Amino acid sequence: MQQKSEPNPGRKSPKLKRMGLHERAAARMRTMIIRGELPPGSQTQETRLSKELGVSRTPLREAMKVLAAEGLIELRPNRSPRIAGIAVEGISELFEALAGIERLAAELAAERATGRDLARLRTLQTRMEAHHRNGKLDDYFAINGEIHNTIVRMARNTPLREAHETLISRAERARYLALGADRRWSNSVDEHADILAALEARNGEAAGRLLGAHVARTGTALLEVLAKSQSRQKASQS
Amino acid sequence: MQQKSEPNPGRKSPKLKRMGLHERAAARMRTMIIRGELPPGSQTQETRLSKELGVSRTPLREAMKVLAAEGLIELRPNRSPRIAGIAVEGISELFEALAGIERLAAELAAERATGRDLARLRTLQTRMEAHHRNGKLDDYFAINGEIHNTIVRMARNTPLREAHETLISRAERARYLALGADRRWSNSVDEHADILAALEARNGEAAGRLLGAHVARTGTALLEVLAKSQSRQKASQS
């Protein structure tokens, strides 16, 4: 099982790992759902989507099973899969669960974080503050998400990280709906700083409590924005 | 996200609804993996399994995607899927995550449990104690699991419940490996009684702490038993 030397000089993209069609289809649909290009509650006909994505129905159906497991679509027997709805109540539950998981992750991370981990986190925090000052929204959000993922990875717990990933994909989707809604930048940056400080002090209880509250606040802030836009478009329910 | 709950994806369904072949195949394989009939690390050839299960390769492949999402098998490109290994480290992480999730669930359940919920829990506890006295191992385990599931449902948080379900399937598998290993019956029963008391007192912090510690202890107890049998059969890492 020796792996041959893999310098890969002439191949097309070294970073992009080779994926099967069903993986690519799943990834494509995932972003489409998150971006709202496939609206909540809409039905996805297999033949139509397969032509649109340029793949056959077989890999598409496999992709559907994966997305259903992630909670992005709903499968009903002998019916077209439905893009999962975004109900207010669902968002509330989602961020509640997310807050709990990240709280746990922070508690564990405070015990297990290496110096490198904390250094990396500090770097990210610095960069995020810079983006915050410069008003670079996209970069800010990217770093923000990376910080959360980093903390979860620092917990050194694979099942927890996996659970977090599936929830995050749904949260990203909700966040996209209320794009640019997070007007609590300053609060958020400060809260992140507090969390980082608690982690560096190896205070798991505080780090967990702070991160959990932070995520919960993000959820409620999102809910407020969403409730307003919900009032004008009442549709998309079946 | 929708309030609609899944109609029994793979559970031992009381009403045996007619399921598609891929669902049936997934359910069948799930129990086979949990029961250890498909040993960890073994490869699953599509044609062989499809004949064995009496289905075609297409629904079988779809079932594989679902099981992979549940973490029961590993998919590698252009290779036979592998039954996920049960490494000691993995079990440790698994129960750690499970403990965290159930702790959170108990905290929420303490706030949201209805009188019916608590009554049902009390009934289950009584029945479990009876099985404990009579030494009925199977029934005891069934009720025990049901209690944990009930508490999680009492949290009224769908994403949390879903995350719990996927972790539980893996934990059941590990528990099956160390079948009958849980010699801490008495402790376990008492701990459950304490948890129930905390829930009835609406003390979320205590309920969460007790349930989390309970699950963590179950995990370490399982680890001890597993470590012994692990010494004779070499580890299949994952």
Next chain:
DNA sequence: AAACTGCATACTGCATACAATTTGTTCGAT
């Protein structure tokens, strides 16, 4: 003798063809 290359084989990945089930429509009966 060891290692590398080329070929044969088996298996996965994908596409297409076929069967089963649902849904929309039309015709008929009350």
Next chain:
DNA sequence: ATCGAACAAATTGTATGCAGTATGCAGTTT
């Protein structure tokens, strides 16, 4: 005219065939 049943169209579920890729073996080379 309305409700219902049966038929027709569309769509999902399943099976099979074909192509690409990995694995093992044999022949050749160093």
